[in-house]
Amino acid sequence: MAAIDLRSDTITHPTDEMRRAMAAAEVGDDVFGEDPTINALQERAAEMLGQEAGLLTASGTMSNLIAALTWCSRGDEMVMGQEAHMFWNESGGPTALSGAQVRLVPNDANGKISAADVQAAVRDATNIHVPATTLVCLENTHNRCSGGVMTPQDTREVVDVAHAAGAAVHLDGARIFNAAVALEVPAAELTRDVDDVSFCLSKALSCPVGSVLCGSQDFITRARKWRKMVGGGMRQAGVLAAAGVVALDTMVERLADDHPNARRLAAGLANIDGLTVDPDSIHTNIVIFEVDREKVGDARQVIAALREDGVLVSHSREQSLRMVTHRHVTSDDVEEALSRVNATIRRLAASA
Ligand SMILES: *Cc1c(COP(=O)(O)O)cnc(C)c1O
Numbered sequence: 001m002a003a004i005d006l007r008s009d010t011i012t013h014p015t016d017e018m019r020r021a022m023a024a025a026e027v028g029d030d031v032f033g034e035d036p037t038i039n040a041l042q043e044r045a046a047e048m049l050g051q052e053a054g055l056l057t058a059s060g061t062m063s064n065l066i067a068a069l070t071w072c073s074r075g076d077e078m079v080m081g082q083e084a085h086m087f088w089n090e091s092g093g094p095t096a097l098s099g100a101q102v103r104l105v106p107n108d109a110n111g112k113i114s115a116a117d118v119q120a121a122v123r124d125a126t127n128i129h130v131p132a133t134t135l136v137c138l139e140n141t142h143n144r145c146s147g148g149v150m151t152p153q154d155t156r157e158v159v160d161v162a163h164a165a166g167a168a169v170h171l172d173g174a175r176i177f178n179a180a181v182a183l184e185v186p187a188a189e190l191t192r193d194v195d196d197v198s199f200c201l202s203k204a205l206s207c208p209v210g211s212v213l214c215g216s217q218d219f220i221t222r223a224r225k226w227r228k229m230v231g232g233g234m235r236q237a238g239v240l241a242a243a244g245v246v247a248l249d250t251m252v253e254r255l256a257d258d259h260p261n262a263r264r265l266a267a268g269l270a271n272i273d274g275l276t277v278d279p280d281s282i283h284t285n286i287v288i289f290e291v292d293r294e295k296v297g298d299a300r301q302v303i304a305a306l307r308e309d310g311v312l313v314s315h316s317r318e319q320s321l322r323m324v325t326h327r328h329v330t331s332d333d334v335e336e337a338l339s340r341v342n343a344t345i346r347r348l349a350a351s352a
Contacts, residue, residue: 060174176199199214268341
């Protein structure tokens with residue numbers, strides 16, 4: 001019985017077309033700006049996101065770090081949602097390495113942060129007692145908030161408040177193409193108002209490695225130096241960028257398959273006694289659901305039991321588990337996963 005792996009869309013493997021493109025990639029020394037495949041990827045990504053220029057980095061974490069380093073200096077402040085990936089899952093890098101502190105504002109259930117909350121959080125630039133707000137960070141789709149989506153309007157409202165306060169806006173768009181596909185808008189609608197945006201090639205777009213940070217020519221020039229400082233100048237990395245070019249050509253539209261699969265998963269989970277999720281809150285490829293401790297048991301034990309029964313899921317927080325749909329999960333796999341989960345939960349509930 002093959003396991004159905006719903007832990008993350010990062011587990012996706014490169015396609016045959018990607019592997020062929022990687023093998024054939026024209027390369028050069030990217031620290032000299034001479035890798036034609038990287039340059040092509042960066043231009044293509046920037047164009048798709050309505051920005052002037054792009055920069056290939058090793059990971060989404062590195063892109064977010066470089067954005068923080070580029071916009072923030074020691075003693076500055078960055079505003080972000082209390083559930084932000086940059087706050088929870090990047091080893092403290094954005095604040096530790098930039099020397100700026102973080103100010104958290106609420107995320108709603110869909111991961112949105114409101115313009116009103118950002119307005120209340122930005123600092124008075126004339127007051128010498130307070131840090132300077134130099135950066136506001138958004139996340140779309142929102143990882144810890146069930147893949148929630150911010151619309152172009154939501155984004156613009158926060159950008160307007162940030163800009164009025166003299167702060168730049170960084171968009172952690174690790175899954176920005178999932179948001180664009182879910183909203184049926186070009187990705188640029190979600191990204192052209194922000195000062196920079198990063199997205200991951202290595203998640204549902206199925207590349208083995210990489211992220212692209214996009215912004216103005218001036219921003220990218222400054223970011224390129226920070227990338228060098230953190231060890232991200234990668235020489236003949238055109239072999240990696242080649243997969244990225246194929247991904248932007250072939251992997252974006254197919255994300256539309258993952259979203260109904262996620263919703264179907266959520267609907268099935270909602271029907272299992274002891275599990276709680278609102279299927280209507282699932283808009284992209286991430287399903288976070290609650291496990292009733294009394295009825296079913298501790299979340300970690302549930303993960304272990306599901307693994308034995310051939311369903312791999314990840315832990316989100318406390319009693320929340322996470323499933324992510326991706327290219328290696330078909331609609332038949334979704335049905336099979338639901339029937340396995342149902343059997344596991346019934347067994348655990350009977351012995352609880
Ligand atoms: C995955 C993710 C990242 C980090 O990407 P890596 O490539 O794993 O470093 C950043 N932000 C969000 C929202 C993510 O989901």
